[in-house]
Amino acid sequence: MRNRRDFLKTGVGVAATGLFPHVAIGQTASPKVVVIGGGFAGATCARMLKRLDPRIAITLVEQNPVFTACPFSNEVLAGLRDIKDQEFDYKKIVGDGVNLAVMAATGIDHQARTVSLSDGSTLAYDRLVVAPGVDFRWDALPGYTEAAAERMPHAWKAGAQTLLLRQHLEAMEDGGLVVIAAPANPYRCPPGPYERASLIAHYLKAKKPKSKIVILDTKDAFSKQKLFEEGWKALYPGLVEWVPLSQGGKVTSVEPASMTVATDFDKHKPAVANIIPPQKAGKIAELAGVADRTGWCPIDPLTFASTLQPNIHVIGDAAIAGAMPKSAFAANSQAKVCAAAVAKLLAGGTVAENKLVNTCYSLVAPDYGITVAGVYHPVNGQLVDVEGAGGTSPVNAPATTRALEASLANGWFKTITGEVFG
Amino acid sequence: MIGRRAALAAVILLSPLAARAAEAPSGAAACSGCHAAGTSVDTPVPPLAGRHPLELYGALQAFKTGQRQGTIMDRIAKGFTDDELKSIAEWYGAQKE
Numbered sequence: 001m002r003n004r005r006d007f008l009k010t011g012v013g014v015a016a017t018g019l020f021p022h023v024a025i026g027q028t029a030s031p032k033v034v035v036i037g038g039g040f041a042g043a044t045c046a047r048m049l050k051r052l053d054p055r056i057a058i059t060l061v062e063q064n065p066v067f068t069a070c071p072f073s074n075e076v077l078a079g080l081r082d083i084k085d086q087e088f089d090y091k092k093i094v095g096d097g098v099n100l101a102v103m104a105a106t107g108i109d110h111q112a113r114t115v116s117l118s119d120g121s122t123l124a125y126d127r128l129v130v131a132p133g134v135d136f137r138w139d140a141l142p143g144y145t146e147a148a149a150e151r152m153p154h155a156w157k158a159g160a161q162t163l164l165l166r167q168h169l170e171a172m173e174d175g176g177l178v179v180i181a182a183p184a185n186p187y188r189c190p191p192g193p194y195e196r197a198s199l200i201a202h203y204l205k206a207k208k209p210k211s212k213i214v215i216l217d218t219k220d221a222f223s224k225q226k227l228f229e230e231g232w233k234a235l236y237p238g239l240v241e242w243v244p245l246s247q248g249g250k251v252t253s254v255e256p257a258s259m260t261v262a263t264d265f266d267k268h269k270p271a272v273a274n275i276i277p278p279q280k281a282g283k284i285a286e287l288a289g290v291a292d293r294t295g296w297c298p299i300d301p302l303t304f305a306s307t308l309q310p311n312i313h314v315i316g317d318a319a320i321a322g323a324m325p326k327s328a329f330a331a332n333s334q335a336k337v338c339a340a341a342v343a344k345l346l347a348g349g350t351v352a353e354n355k356l357v358n359t360c361y362s363l364v365a366p367d368y369g370i371t372v373a374g375v376y377h378p379v380n381g382q383l384v385d386v387e388g389a390g391g392t393s394p395v396n397a398p399a400t401t402r403a404l405e406a407s408l409a410n411g412w413f414k415t416i417t418g419e420v421f422g
Numbered sequence: 423m424i425g426r427r428a429a430l431a432a433v434i435l436l437s438p439l440a441a442r443a444a445e446a447p448s449g450a451a452a453c454s455g456c457h458a459a460g461t462s463v464d465t466p467v468p469p470l471a472g473r474h475p476l477e478l479y480g481a482l483q484a485f486k487t488g489q490r491q492g493t494i495m496d497r498i499a500k501g502f503t504d505d506e507l508k509s510i511a512e513w514y515g516a517q518k519e
């Protein structure tokens with residue numbers, strides 16, 4: 001990204017001359033912000049905050065030295081993309097002046113305002129941003145344990161699980177059955193299971209055309225449904241079957257040893273099982289006392305401040321962001337609003353209302369892209385859709401439109417990962 | 423004092439970077455998810471920074487009214503008032519390319 005150094009220099013210079021009206025001249029102690037989680041939400045927030053006010057001391061706490069992005073990981077499953085293209089490090093963010101602690105945050109002391117880390121040390125904060133993404137509810141689906149995920153991968157956090165599911169697909173014989181179990185709302189990336197079915201179908205059609213995909217769903221409707229169904233009919237006739245909740249789609253238990261996926265009506269014996277389990281905010285949110293009984297974190301949509309604990313903000317998948325879906329786009333959009341709010345609050349100002357945007361690109365095939373978009377604003381403490389805006393790509397659009405959206409999807413991934421990590 | 427204020431105002435006007443430090447108007451932060459800040463990113467999405475505010479505003483209005491078709495911008499522009507679009511156009515216009 002251009003001119004960062006210039007900007008930082010100028011930013012510092014301007015601050016020093018007192019042009020920031022909200023900065024008390026002569027203020028010395030720099031405020032401290034800790035951000036937990038270096039994903040699309042946390043990494044964006046840490047970086048933007050440093051850029052907005054270089055005097056804030058920011059520490060980004062992330063348990064992995066390398067981040068593996070989920071968007072486009074369905075292309076890895078289909079053999080269209082290398083996992084390396086999903087990997088990003090924190091060098092540029094550190095270069096911007098953000099401190100990085102490659103450690104897990106293990107607890108929060110609200111009174112002392114400290115975060116404890118896996119090495120036993122603590123970090124003090126004036127404001128804390130919690131952005132841990134999701135964790136799985138390992139107790140929600142009988143039989144689906146962490147060990148079971150080795151036989152029946154979720155691949156809902158990108159990395160080893162993505163490669164494992166890829167291996168299973170590669171090892172499957174032609175004519176095999178692939179089952180994808182999709183969870184009830186809310187969960188990370190609402191169109192994700194259907195994009196996944198599409199791109200696996202793309203692979204099977206070329207390499208193992210006698211195979212079949214069955215999506216067992218705990219819902220009766222899904223994101224961009226008309227567009228996906230139109231695409232499946234055109235590109236993969238007979239290959240993808242969707243079983244909604246009302247037709248017995250809900251998976252009630254799994255047995256990895258016998259590769260059984262059970263619903264109330266059926267017992268499937270797939271060659272490849274992809275179980276996407278129910279989710280909740282990353283565990284640290286619960287430890288921080290910012291998750292409610294739903295497992296997700298209620299926030300004030302103006303500042304993304306937790307409504308349960310003072311001086312803590314929650315962004316990204318972990319937050320209850322009203323009508324906004326849990327996407328990387330939304331996480332990035334929320335992070336920028338949150339960073340501006342935190343800078344403002346630390347300087348003693350009041351935060352103005354902000355609109356947010358989401359756009360989710362999905363690929364039905366590598367050259368067939370579709371979108372759903374939304375613009376959101378806070379109404380009575382909730383983020384709601386701005387009426388008349390947003391919506392999906394048109395149905396019955398020409399192939400050129402689908403190809404254009406596919407190329408824009410690729411552009412979006414490069415742009416957003418460039419903004420966050422590049 | 424007046425002289426100093428005028429000088430500072432001139433600095434703000436002449437330096438897009440100072441403007442960048444100014445607060446982004448409502449909605450502006452979300453655009454950079456698709457419109458890259460620099461030209462180094464390989465994407466078909468056109469950059470916004472440093473372009474004439476009237477040009478940006480004109481395009482946004484055309485998307486909003488449906489005069490100009492887009493894959494996505496019509497759906498996004500419809501979410502903003504004319505005043506908001508104006509502020510966003512001015513803000514991006516003041517960014518350095």
Ligand SMILES: Cc1cc2nc3c(=O)[nH]c(=O)nc-3n(C[C@H](O)[C@H](O)[C@H](O)COP(=O)(O)OP(=O)(O)OC[C@H]3O[C@@H](n4cnc5c(N)ncnc54)[C@H](O)[C@@H]3O)c2cc1C
Nearest residue numbers: 037039040041063070071104105132133316317327328329
């Ligand atoms: C298959 C798939 C496809 C997807 N496709 C798209 C797409 O096309 N477009 C889109 O917009 N979104 C997509 N998504 C959704 C997107 O990946 C998520 O919404 C996004 O990653 C959320 O960002 P986040 O920062 O909240 O969480 P994450 O990106 O998961 O980041 C959380 C980070 O916090 C770290 N962390 C957690 N707990 C701790 C702790 N205690 N201490 C230290 N670090 C911790 C984790 O290691 C992780 O790096 C997809 C998701 C999947 C699964």
